Amino acid sequence: MGSIKRFNIPRLYHQYKLQYFFETGTWKGDGLAYAAKTPFKKLYSSEIVESIAKEAEGRFKNDNRIQIINDASTNALKKYLPQIDGSCLFWLDAHFPGAEEGLQEYNQTKDETIKLPLHIELEIIASRIKRFNDVILIDDLRIYEEGGFESGNMPAHIERPANYSINFVFDLFADTHQIVKSFRNEGYLYLLPKTALSPLSASQNFYCFILDKWKKTII
Numbered sequence: 001m002g003s004i005k006r007f008n009i010p011r012l013y014h015q016y017k018l019q020y021f022f023e024t025g026t027w028k029g030d031g032l033a034y035a036a037k038t039p040f041k042k043l044y045s046s047e048i049v050e051s052i053a054k055e056a057e058g059r060f061k062n063d064n065r066i067q068i069i070n071d072a073s074t075n076a077l078k079k080y081l082p083q084i085d086g087s088c089l090f091w092l093d094a095h096f097p098g099a100e101e102g103l104q105e106y107n108q109t110k111d112e113t114i115k116l117p118l119h120i121e122l123e124i125i126a127s128r129i130k131r132f133n134d135v136i137l138i139d140d141l142r143i144y145e146e147g148g149f150e151s152g153n154m155p156a157h158i159e160r161p162a163n164y165s166i167n168f169v170f171d172l173f174a175d176t177h178q179i180v181k182s183f184r185n186e187g188y189l190y191l192l193p194k195t196a197l198s199p200l201s202a203s204q205n206f207y208c209f210i211l212d213k214w215k216k217t218i219i
């Protein structure tokens with residue numbers, strides 16, 4: 001499993017003037033806990049499995065910026081995006097309900113929009129891209145293509161979408177975002193707005209470079 005810790009969240013937060021965080025797929029809340037170290041105004045995380053969502057609510061009950069949404073990611077995005085009135089960092093990591101927790105088999109959920117909701121999630125997010133400088137981080141690129149992934153290709157026994165590819169990401173975001181692939185872990189895609197605000201100064205960049213090396217982050 002990939003980790004959002006591979007990304008330098010404070011750096012992205014400052015560079016793109018991000019105000020909100022939205023995660024799809026909470027699981028144990030480790031990604032959310034990492035993001036919550038950055039002073040986002042509000043952090044949302046959607047989790048489809050009720051028992052997992054309840055655990056997360058308990059874990060984060062003392063941070064009133066955090067909202068756990070026990071619903072499918074696409075429903076959560078439709079419901080909460082209209083109230084997110086500033087640029088947002090998205091961490092799209094929802095797939096295979098309950099499988100990491102051992103509650104279901106990877107191939108058990110037959111509804112593709114629940115099992116692998118990335119395409120619909122991105123369509124919903126794309127509806128606001130002209131208004132905000134959203135940054136989008138996507139885990140598990142290897143679901144959508146073969147490559148030299150650090151953790152190898154997707155195990156063959158796990159069913160993938162028919163004609164899998166990530167062309168839909170380019171169709172939706174190529175005009176507005178720089179789209180970058182990483183082959184670390186199970187693979188990541190990250191989408192950075194082309195209308196970047198205030199590029200970092202040379203000294204800030206050097207500092208971030210050193211930080212990146214030290215923390216082994218991707219960006």
Ligand SMILES: C[S@@+](CC[C@H](N)C(=O)[O-])C[C@H]1O[C@@H](n2cnc3c(N)ncnc32)[C@H](O)[C@@H]1O
Nearest residue numbers: 025027031047048072073093094095097098114
């Ligand atoms: C890889 S884990 C998430 C890890 C977490 N994002 C982190 O960074 O620590 C995937 C989680 O997504 C949940 N999930 C799967 N399909 C979902 C869907 N359609 N909507 C919301 N949550 C979903 C799973 O139950 C599981 O808990």
